[in-house]
Amino acid sequence: MKFPVILNGDDVTLEGDARETLFAVLQRQDNLFWEKTACHKGTCGRCHVVLDGREVPSCVVPFFLVRNREVVTPEGFRQTDEYQQFRTILDDAGLVECAECTDAQIFHLFSFLELFPHASPKECREIIGEIPCRCGSRPVLERGAERWMELKEVARDSRR
């Protein structure tokens, strides 16, 4: 089957089998998830995309589900201003790049904070823990998340 999708802001036509995972279809696109493998259970966090504003594991999403919908991959997110702002805050908090998890962590944490802008430190800790890695960047990400929420709160207050 073939149908239109908004992929990272561009109108594209994707082709695949209805049963195929979105992850597999996206891997056939240039420069998307080309270096990664998926767990096919939705638990490892390496294949997440944002589907109509909600973060989902693309390895459990069947292709038929994305017809006429908007998909943002970590590659697309990296091109946005919000990524740059968030990344700056995390860098200032002392983030050291980990080849295994940094991309996935940033994408996952940002998506969560978009949905739950008043998350507690405990909730943030749990969310960060959902991407398994032993690199030791979790405390830094927690500090970054806290700082991001503070900044967002200030921005909301100033708009009121």
Added chain:
Amino acid sequence: MIPGVEAPLVYSPRSLAEALALFVANPQAQIFAGGTSWSADADSSMILLAPVTISLSLAEDMRRIAYGERYIDLGAAISLNQLLAVGGPWIPDLLKRASREIGTSALRNLATLGGNLCQKEIIGDLVPIFHLLGGQLELRSLKGSRWVTLQQVVEEDRVPLTPGEVVSRIRIPQEAWDLTFYRKIGSIRTPSDERLSLSALVRTKNGQLEQLRFSFHFPFHGLVRVREIEAELSGQNLPLSSHDRSHALKRLEESLEDLPTTVSTFQRDRMLHMTRWLFTRLDDE
């Protein structure tokens, strides 16, 4: 396409009524809610869909929450994160706490309430929650609708759907509880047989345990809820006497024999340990 295998027929109705009509025309179809329990084959990257599949992803009317004076009605296709994002005191704390411990945040954007209740191989994590809350399920078909209690679901070990029926709403009574406890051992990465959870609702008054409801959930074995113990402990002064505690523990242990499959001694000990923990927490309150 997979060579030699016919592509499935997938319908994505935009409303419950449309879904029910499709279900009548295709009685062999399988309902696809969030899809989180439909595993993908790692080699082919294919999700093992049924030949005819009805996806509820676009049925907006199944994602509504209705607040009444006595009840809250939750659409069966509400995602767990949609539920968690509801502010205020409307959604019972126990339901939120249990939902937060299911899967990962990304999976919770897909997983639905109805999907959790209708899982085939295991008893979903929300079954004991809705059971304790006194929930009911609305089963709809083109012929009409009927309500079943969670007690019936627990007794039958599954949602008693007849051909052409879909879980459309979950109704829970609006009741105030002073304390809520939810403890889950094991996560999404733990072998399912080793998972166990305790859910409890407590109402206290003047140093007395006015009402207590609690149950244990073994996803592959069943629920352990002994109403006798709940009735015996309700009305007792806090802290509970050592006689009440030991009687409750003994009765709980005996109730494991009523489960259809055998629970390991390790799991039994964990259940008893969690019960002691619950009683200690009641004392602290």
